[in-house]
Amino acid sequence: MILRNFKTVSHISFGRGCFERLDEILAQKRKNSNSFIVFLVDDVFSGGKLSDRLPVRSHDLLSYVNVDNEPETTYIDALTDKIRAFSDHLPEGIIGIGGGSTMDIAKAVSLMLTNPGSSKEYQGWDLIKNPAVYHVGIPTLSGTGAEASRTAILISPEKKLGINSDFTVFDQIVLDPDLLSGAPSHQRFHTGMDCYIHCIESLSGTYLNAFSRAYGEKALDLCREVFLEDGTDTDEKLMMASYFGGMSIAYSQVGICHALSYGLSYALKLHHGIGNCIAFNQLEQYYPAGVREFRFMMKKQGIKLPRDIAKDIDDDKMEKMINVALMLEPLWENALGADWQSIMTRDRIRELYQMM
Amino acid sequence: MILRNFKTVSHISFGRGCFERLDEILAQKRKNSNSFIVFLVDDVFSGGKLSDRLPVRSHDLLSYVNVDNEPETTYIDALTDKIRAFSDHLPEGIIGIGGGSTMDIAKAVSLMLTNPGSSKEYQGWDLIKNPAVYHVGIPTLSGTGAEASRTAILISPEKKLGINSDFTVFDQIVLDPDLLSGAPSHQRFHTGMDCYIHCIESLSGTYLNAFSRAYGEKALDLCREVFLEDGTDTDEKLMMASYFGGMSIAYSQVGICHALSYGLSYALKLHHGIGNCIAFNQLEQYYPAGVREFRFMMKKQGIKLPRDIAKDIDDDKMEKMINVALMLEPLWENALGADWQSIMTRDRIRELYQMM
Numbered sequence: 001m002i003l004r005n006f007k008t009v010s011h012i013s014f015g016r017g018c019f020e021r022l023d024e025i026l027a028q029k030r031k032n033s034n035s036f037i038v039f040l041v042d043d044v045f046s047g048g049k050l051s052d053r054l055p056v057r058s059h060d061l062l063s064y065v066n067v068d069n070e071p072e073t074t075y076i077d078a079l080t081d082k083i084r085a086f087s088d089h090l091p092e093g094i095i096g097i098g099g100g101s102t103m104d105i106a107k108a109v110s111l112m113l114t115n116p117g118s119s120k121e122y123q124g125w126d127l128i129k130n131p132a133v134y135h136v137g138i139p140t141l142s143g144t145g146a147e148a149s150r151t152a153i154l155i156s157p158e159k160k161l162g163i164n165s166d167f168t169v170f171d172q173i174v175l176d177p178d179l180l181s182g183a184p185s186h187q188r189f190h191t192g193m194d195c196y197i198h199c200i201e202s203l204s205g206t207y208l209n210a211f212s213r214a215y216g217e218k219a220l221d222l223c224r225e226v227f228l229e230d231g232t233d234t235d236e237k238l239m240m241a242s243y244f245g246g247m248s249i250a251y252s253q254v255g256i257c258h259a260l261s262y263g264l265s266y267a268l269k270l271h272h273g274i275g276n277c278i279a280f281n282q283l284e285q286y287y288p289a290g291v292r293e294f295r296f297m298m299k300k301q302g303i304k305l306p307r308d309i310a311k312d313i314d315d316d317k318m319e320k321m322i323n324v325a326l327m328l329e330p331l332w333e334n335a336l337g338a339d340w341q342s343i344m345t346r347d348r349i350r351e352l353y354q355m356m
Numbered sequence: 357m358i359l360r361n362f363k364t365v366s367h368i369s370f371g372r373g374c375f376e377r378l379d380e381i382l383a384q385k386r387k388n389s390n391s392f393i394v395f396l397v398d399d400v401f402s403g404g405k406l407s408d409r410l411p412v413r414s415h416d417l418l419s420y421v422n423v424d425n426e427p428e429t430t431y432i433d434a435l436t437d438k439i440r441a442f443s444d445h446l447p448e449g450i451i452g453i454g455g456g457s458t459m460d461i462a463k464a465v466s467l468m469l470t471n472p473g474s475s476k477e478y479q480g481w482d483l484i485k486n487p488a489v490y491h492v493g494i495p496t497l498s499g500t501g502a503e504a505s506r507t508a509i510l511i512s513p514e515k516k517l518g519i520n521s522d523f524t525v526f527d528q529i530v531l532d533p534d535l536l537s538g539a540p541s542h543q544r545f546h547t548g549m550d551c552y553i554h555c556i557e558s559l560s561g562t563y564l565n566a567f568s569r570a571y572g573e574k575a576l577d578l579c580r581e582v583f584l585e586d587g588t589d590t591d592e593k594l595m596m597a598s599y600f601g602g603m604s605i606a607y608s609q610v611g612i613c614h615a616l617s618y619g620l621s622y623a624l625k626l627h628h629g630i631g632n633c634i635a636f637n638q639l640e641q642y643y644p645a646g647v648r649e650f651r652f653m654m655k656k657q658g659i660k661l662p663r664d665i666a667k668d669i670d671d672d673k674m675e676k677m678i679n680v681a682l683m684l685e686p687l688w689e690n691a692l693g694a695d696w697q698s699i700m701t702r703d704r705i706r707e708l709y710q711m712m
Contacts, residue, residue: 005381005528010366014567014607025361172361177566210533210592211370214600218574236566244570251370 006211006250007166009137009148009173014239019138019176022095023055029092029134033059038083038091040065040106042098042140050097050140050179061086067101069269073120073156076105080112080119090114094135099191100144100153100272103137107152107168110135119163120156128165137170140179142238143191143273145198145246147173153272159324160266175243177235189227189303190273192238193294195245196223197276200290201255202248205334209251216248227297255335256286256344259328260352263321268309278305282355286335310353322349362567362606363522365493365504365529370595375494375532378451379411385448385490389415394439394447396421396462398454398496406453406496406535417442423457425625429476429512432461436468436475446470450491455547456500456509456628459493463508463524466491475519476512484521493526496535498594499547499629501554501602503529509628515680516622531599533591545583545659546629548594549650551601552579553632556646557611558604561690565607572604583653611691612642612700615684616708619677624665634661638711642691666709678705 013021026037036059043064045051056062061083065075083091090113096106110132112119122128137147146152150169151162162168180188199220202212222241226234260283261275270278277298284291298305313321326332326349332340369377382393392415399420401407412418417439421431439447446469452462466488468475478484493503502508506525507518518524536544555576558568578597582590616639617631626634633650640647654661669677682688682705688696 005367005369005377008364008366008368010364011361012364012567012606013361015565021361175567209371210589210596211368211531214574214578214593214596217577218570221573222570233566237570240566240570250368 004251007150007169008247009170011172012175013173014175016176016178018174019053019179022136022138022174025136025172025174026055026093026095030057031092034089035092036060036087037093037095038063038109039095039097040079040102040109042067042102045097045140054097061091065098065102065105067098067105070160070265070271071101071105071108071154073118073123073154076108076112076119076154079105079109083109083113090133092134094133095138096135097138097140099139099141100146100194103139103144103146104152104154106135106137107132107146107170108154108163111152111163111165111167119154122163123154123156123159123161125164128163128167130167132167134171136172136174138174138176138179139239139242141183141187141191142180142242143193143195143245145195145242145249147175148243148246149249155266159327160262161327175239177239180235180239185301186303187273188238189298189301190271190277192223192227192241193277193280193297194273195219195242196227196294196297197257197280197290198254199223199245199248200287201257201335202252204287204290205252205255206337207252207334212248212250212252215244215250216252219244219248227301253330253334255331257283259325259331260349262328263325263353264309264356266324267313267317267321270309274305278309278356279352281305282352310356313353318350318353321353322346325349360607363506363525364603365526367528368531369529370531372532372534372592374530375409375535378492378494378530381492381528381530382411382449382451386413387448390445391448392416392443393449393451394419394465395451395453396435396458396465398423398458401453401496410453417447421454421458421461423454423461426516426621426627427457427461427464427510429474429479429510432464432468432475432510435461435465439465439469446489448490450489451494452491453494453496455495455497456502456550459495459500459502460508460510462491462493463488463502463526464510464519467508467519467521467523475510478519479510479512479515479517481520484519484523486523488523490527492528492530494530494532494535495595495598497539497543497547498536498598499549499551499601501551501598501605503531504599504602505605511622515683516618517683531595533595536591536595541657542659543629544594545654545657546627546633548579548583548597549633549636549653550629551575551598552583552650552653553613553636553646554610555579555601555604556643557613557691558608560643560646561608561611562693563608563690568604568606568608571600571606572608575600575604583657609686609690611687613639615681615687616705618684619681619709620665620712622680623669623673623677626665630661634665634712635708637661638708666712669709674706674709677709678702681705
């Protein structure tokens with residue numbers, strides 16, 4: 001693990017207004033008159049100000065994507081087919097504009113255009129064989145770290161699991177803090193807590209090294225400045241926290257909260273951000289200081305979490321949730337060590353879900 | 357400046373022992389039996405343990421480079437000619453193993469193999485036209501940030517100035533803290549202070565944004581852990597501090613100390629690290645808190661600086677030093693604002709040099 005050769009995003013544009021640079025960046029990729037670019041944009045922006053600012057040209061394909069539910073492999077396959085039907089040659093680029101789900105859709109589609117079969121065949125670690133189409137990530141919500149990470153997290157009939165590979169990493173990200181201004185405060189908080197929580201999990205994990213520690217500690221400091229202090233430039237800081245949080249996973253892993261949250265998303269269609277918050281709030285035994293600080297952040301930001309979300313889950317669904325959570329072996333091992341299976345039994349996971 | 361599209365190192369291997377991965381990394385670049393790789397290694401390692409561990413194969417060229425003086429453009433041109441004479445085709449990679457000077461030599465040679473003329477024609481900003489040969493940086497001293505930066509700093513008859521371009525950035529860096537163990541403590545300190553000082557300059561500069569602030573603040577924290585606290589893992593922390601320090605320059609700039617230090621290296625052949633220390637020690641007026649903390653670090657580490665280094669410099673040489681320092685316009689503007697020329701006159705620079 002410590003000897004991994006980490007693939008990073010090779011071009012980063014950061015700063016208020018840098019979204020305006022996108023057309024210039026993409027112009028370098030447009031080879032000839034048949035060249036086209038695909039824009040995959042969260043449909044909350046359809047018809048809004050941002051949609052007027054998209055540098056879409058006549059040959060391009062603009063497709064608004066729906067992320068009311070987290071992306072499913074069937075949706076990725078359908079989008080990939082749509083692009084193949086649009087042109088008999090590959091696009092010069094896939095541009096994902098939105099939160100973590102939209103960025104993951106862009107990553108997954110850029111991979112599936114050059115790799116045969118269904119996206120569900122590639123959920124796992126390093127199963128992708130061919131490089132992706134050039135792909136660009138432009139976050140409009142910060143916290144997931146999807147802009148920096150080597151995964152594209154998808155839901156398939158039996159699991160929620162990422163397509164983890166070096167080819168998944170974006171070729172370019174455009175980090176414009178202006179784009180964060182529109183998000184509702186609860187969504188901003190839940191997504192920001194994704195960063196906070198994966199830093200807590202990464203920094204207390206067994207996989208940690210000095211590379212991931214440096215990124216994780218700074219991301220945590222920035223989360224505190226954003227959610228505990230009434231400071232300035234909170235959009236800039238949250239955007240950097242998210243990027244650093246994503247980088248901190250390079251040589252580490254998330255932990256118990258993320259594993260349980262995957263089960264919640266799978267069974268209850270809860271979005272990852274709020275799923276993390278609901279799960280983390282029950283993990284004081286495993287992350288005592290982190291959970292206490294998290295609750296203080298919730299109070300400070302006036303956030304209330306839904307209660308008793310698991311009460312109507314039947315046994316069959318509960319067993320499936322437990323299966324999904326247990327699939328995330330690297331997360332459990334990072335959190336609890338090689339002996340994790342003796343500690344985190346199905347019964348213990350069920351107890352934890354029933355507390356939520 | 358804030359809208360720059362920053363090119364990063366796209367592959368990073370970090371961790372004790374990861375140097376052993378180099379052969380495996382390079383194997384992917386060896387296309388056929390004629391493929392060869394050039395190793396440019398600081399000659400302090402000649403005949404030592406590290407030289408036995410180099411993954412040099414029969415077709416490869418191993419060249420020990422001398423950095424008693426900082427690299428000159430004539431030296432870069434000679435090394436480039438040597439490689440051209442070695443084979444009628446280009447190498448698959450240039451591997452630089454050493455401190456900042458050796459890494460800058462590797463960067464410059466990888467650029468000059470694909471760009472015509474002399475390296476002195478490319479000193480400046482974005483003058484390089486063609487992509488470099490694949491090049492890898494492996495630091496054995498930490499602090500310069502050369503492993504992360506977009507510059508290769510060279511001395512030519514009239515100036516000390518970097519080849520600044522996106523093509524200058526390494527394709528791969530191998531950060532193995534084990535490689536830092538051999539350096540003499542004063543050299544480790546002087547080089548580490550390069551990181552500390554450019555963070556102080558970057559964080560107090562007018563170019564700063566949240567991206568550079570996040571990297572710079574964390575690099576500074578790590579320098580303090582290494583040079584003020586008696587902590588553990590100081591090699592790991594110093595290596596991360598150096599990388600973060602280099603990244604912090606992405607959207608910012610260094611300042612007064614670096615500009616003056618360039619003049620010292622040019623006229624007195626002082627290495628950059630010690631030149632920075634000597635210059636910074638006289639800049640309390642511009643960086644009061646930073647200079648006080650720097651002196652405390654020197655005391656804590658038992659470091660003494662040479663005095664009166666400028667006393668034998670004749671007027672002609674002094675004027676040349678001032679010319680070299682004044683050439684670094686972005687550094688002065690970052691430190692003192694658009695109006696810097698009215699503040700930092702030739703007389704003021706002369707005074708500062710005479711205090712050193």
